[in-house]
Amino acid sequence: xxxxxxxxxxxRVVLEASARALNxxxxxxxxxxxxxxxxxxLAEAAIGEKVSVITVTGRREHGTxxxxxPTYTVDYGSYIPELRQIGExxxxxxxxxxxx
Amino acid sequence: xxKDMSYEAVLARRGEIMKSSLGIDYASYESGSxxxxxxxMMSFGNFSLSDVTRIQNAGDVGRAPLIELHNLSKLARxxxxxxxxxxxLIKDEACNPSGSFKDRRASVSCYHAREVGYRGxxxxxxxxxxxxxxxxxxxxxxDCIIVQECYDSRHVGQPEILEKARKCEAxxxxxxxxxVGPELFYVFLSLLEETGYMNASLYTPxxxxxxxxxxxxxxxxxxxxxxxxxxxxxxxxxxxxNVTGTARGLQKAGATNTLVVGASVDLTGLHMASDTxxxxxxxxxxxxxxxxxxxxxxxxxDTPRSAGRPLRYMDxxxxxxxxxxxxxxxxxxxxxxxxxxxxGNTSLAAAFALAKELEEDAIIVVQETEYTGAGKHPQAQLSxxxxxxxxxxxxxxxxxxxGKSIILPEKPEQVTAVNQDLQRMRRSLIRNKVQxxxxxxxxxxxILFLMAETxxxxxxxxxxxxxxx
Numbered sequence: 093x094x095x096x097x098x099x100x101x102x103x104r105v106v107l108e109a110s111a112r113a114l115n116x117x118x119x120x121x122x123x124x125x126x127x128x129x130x131x132x133x134l135a136e137a138a139i140g141e142k143v144s145v146i147t148v149t150g151r152r153e154h155g156t157x158x159x160x161x162p163t164y165t166v167d168y169g170s171y172i173p174e175l176r177q178i179g180e181x182x183x184x185x186x187x188x189x190x191x192x
Numbered sequence: 193x194x195k196d197m198s199y200e201a202v203l204a205r206r207g208e209i210m211k212s213s214l215g216i217d218y219a220s221y222e223s224g225s226x227x228x229x230x231x232x233m234m235s236f237g238n239f240s241l242s243d244v245t246r247i248q249n250a251g252d253v254g255r256a257p258l259i260e261l262h263n264l265s266k267l268a269r270x271x272x273x274x275x276x277x278x279x280x281l282i283k284d285e286a287c288n289p290s291g292s293f294k295d296r297r298a299s300v301s302c303y304h305a306r307e308v309g310y311r312g313x314x315x316x317x318x319x320x321x322x323x324x325x326x327x328x329x330x331x332x333x334x335d336c337i338i339v340q341e342c343y344d345s346r347h348v349g350q351p352e353i354l355e356k357a358r359k360c361e362a363x364x365x366x367x368x369x370x371x372v373g374p375e376l377f378y379v380f381l382s383l384l385e386e387t388g389y390m391n392a393s394l395y396t397p398x399x400x401x402x403x404x405x406x407x408x409x410x411x412x413x414x415x416x417x418x419x420x421x422x423x424x425x426x427x428x429x430x431x432x433x434n435v436t437g438t439a440r441g442l443q444k445a446g447a448t449n450t451l452v453v454g455a456s457v458d459l460t461g462l463h464m465a466s467d468t469x470x471x472x473x474x475x476x477x478x479x480x481x482x483x484x485x486x487x488x489x490x491x492x493x494d495t496p497r498s499a500g501r502p503l504r505y506m507d508x509x510x511x512x513x514x515x516x517x518x519x520x521x522x523x524x525x526x527x528x529x530x531x532x533x534x535x536g537n538t539s540l541a542a543a544f545a546l547a548k549e550l551e552e553d554a555i556i557v558v559q560e561t562e563y564t565g566a567g568k569h570p571q572a573q574l575s576x577x578x579x580x581x582x583x584x585x586x587x588x589x590x591x592x593x594x595g596k597s598i599i600l601p602e603k604p605e606q607v608t609a610v611n612q613d614l615q616r617m618r619r620s621l622i623r624n625k626v627q628x629x630x631x632x633x634x635x636x637x638x639i640l641f642l643m644a645e646t647x648x649x650x651x652x653x654x655x656x657x658x659x660x661x
Contacts, residue, residue, distance in 0.1 A: 106370070106375070106378075106379055107199060107375055107378070111199060112373065112375060113199075113373065113374060113375050115374075115465075116373060116374075116465050117463050117465055117466045117467070119466055119467045119468045120345075120372055120373055120465055120466055120467040123345035123371065123467055124371075125370060125371055125373050125375050125379075126343070126345075126347075126370065126371045127368060127369065127370050127371075127379065128342075128343070128368075128369040128370075129366070129367075129368055129369075130361075130366075130367070147366045148335075148361075148364070148365070148366040149312060149335040149336070149337055149366045149387065150335075151366070151386065151387065164354070164358045165354075166349075166351050166354040166355045166358060166566045166567040166572070167351075167566050167567070167572065168566055168569055168571045168572050169351070169569075169571050169572040169573070169574070169575030169576055170571075170575040170578070171571065171575075172570070172571050172574045172575060172584075174574075174584070174585075174586065174600055175518070175522050175570055175571060175574070177586075178518075178519055178522040178523065178600065179522050179523075179525070179526040181603070182267060182522070182523045182526060182527055182604065183526055183527065185267060185270065185603075185604065186263055186266060186267050186270070186527060
């Protein structure tokens with residue numbers, strides 16, 4: 093169980109697929125419009141349960157409890173050897189040769 | 193009784209929500225016909241250039257260093273025809289508090305929000321503007337909500353947008369994240385209504401006058417240092433505000449002969465509302481998906497009238513490929529010692545290509561850089577592209593297909609800015625404006641308005657009208 097007062101992410105479907113705008117590409121129209129918000133959990137609950145939270149701006153939001161203490165996983169990705177090659181090439185062109 | 197919060201009901205209340213969240217009576221600038229009083233709208237709030245400068249100086253926004261890129265200029269000269277290869281200068285806007293020129297746009301909105309008494313500000317943005325609004329809101333003691341289009345339906349987020357969410361939260365903002373789709377506007381309107389916050393849109397007059405200082409600084413600094421105004425200023429173009437504000441600032445500094453070039457990343461063929469195309473892009477802004485529709489139909493923004501009207505100011509519009517921007521980003525790092533974000537280097541890649549056309553003593557200014565870091569980095573973007581099935585390889589960038597391949601140039605000679613047909617875009621704007629009007633209903637005021645909207649003469653406008661109406 094996740095304790096009341098924990099910092100959590102919740103998820104909610106804002107628009108079901110059937111209620112979406114008409115001018116969407118097909119691949120988008122078949123999916124619901126989903127929303128994720130973070131906040132302080134108002135009552136003890138388990139992951140997957142319907143809960144309410146208070147967000148940073150003091151708003152009350154409701155949705156499905158997804159994660160507790162959500163962190164940031166964005167990174168620099170895998171190494172891209174081509175970038176080093178570009179760097180070596182432009183340095184060689186600039187510092188290694190006369191005007192062509 | 194509580195309000196009807198259904199999609200249809202909220203959109204039907206759009207007018208009143210906009211009015212109370214912007215405080216601008218857009219109807220007062222309308223002529224009732226095609227024309228509207230653009231300059232009248234731009235003077236809303238009476239922010240003169242010196243007022244904006246004062247607000248920004250007090251908030252440590254603007255006055256970013258203008259750096260001559262000696263080594264990159266030399267490289268351009270090496271690959272240019274004899275006598276060609278302009279001096280490339282860059283305005284290092286990454287030095288702003290939140291890491292991009294967008295702080296300039298946010299500064300006036302947040303100042304105004306506090307003056308008027310709004311408790312908070314909101315913006316719908318997946319880009320640097322979110323961090324800028326969060327940063328300025330923090331300084332003014334305002335609450336802040338940023339609404340992002342962030343994930344595809346698999347809950348896979350674009351790395352750059354995830355980084356922006358992190359930064360907004362680091363600066364104290366609430367971030368509301370959504371899957372792909374234009375109904376983001378519905379969520380945005382609902383939240384504006386719920387909170388009573390100000391809509392710190394990119395497209396209000398505040399969002400544009402905030403950038404005029406950038407154009408003004410460029411003109412005056414180049415004049416002071418080199419004894420002339422720059423021949424060319426290149427602006428990354430997406431929603432139109434950057435081009436508009438910069439060009440207006442250049443004009444206010446008297447740099448009326450400086451050519452204003454818009455540059456976008458070519459993402460032709462990718463649909464902006466497509467769940468599957470969403471994560472096939474390595475650029476989340478500054479691309480043709482915004483650049484073309486917002487130029488030819490500026491009022492499709494989240495305000496009744498957009499203050500960003502790029503075809504009024506753009507002298508030339510060029511496209512550059514994703515691979516070329518990554519190439520130049522790497523070159524900027526290893527040749528100039530400036531590690532900056534790729535999206536902000538769209539205009540630099542274009543400037544490198546354009547420098548090859550200009551005389552050696554000409555000056556071409558790139559008017560922005562942006563911060564870089566996890567997610568907002570060529571390595572993060574290129575490995576994400578590979579993970580999404582994009583073919584990343586060396587070759588001829590002209591062969592790249594957005595959503596399928598990213599082709600890194602094999603040599604600097606291949607970096608090319610591809611001209612877009614501005615006349616065609618101007619005609620397209622006129623077509624959008626005259627829809628539903630008969631030739632008799634179009635007034636002299638409308639013709640003058642369309643001339644200004646398209647930076648064209650009477651002959652061009654009347655020619656288009658004969659063809660279209």
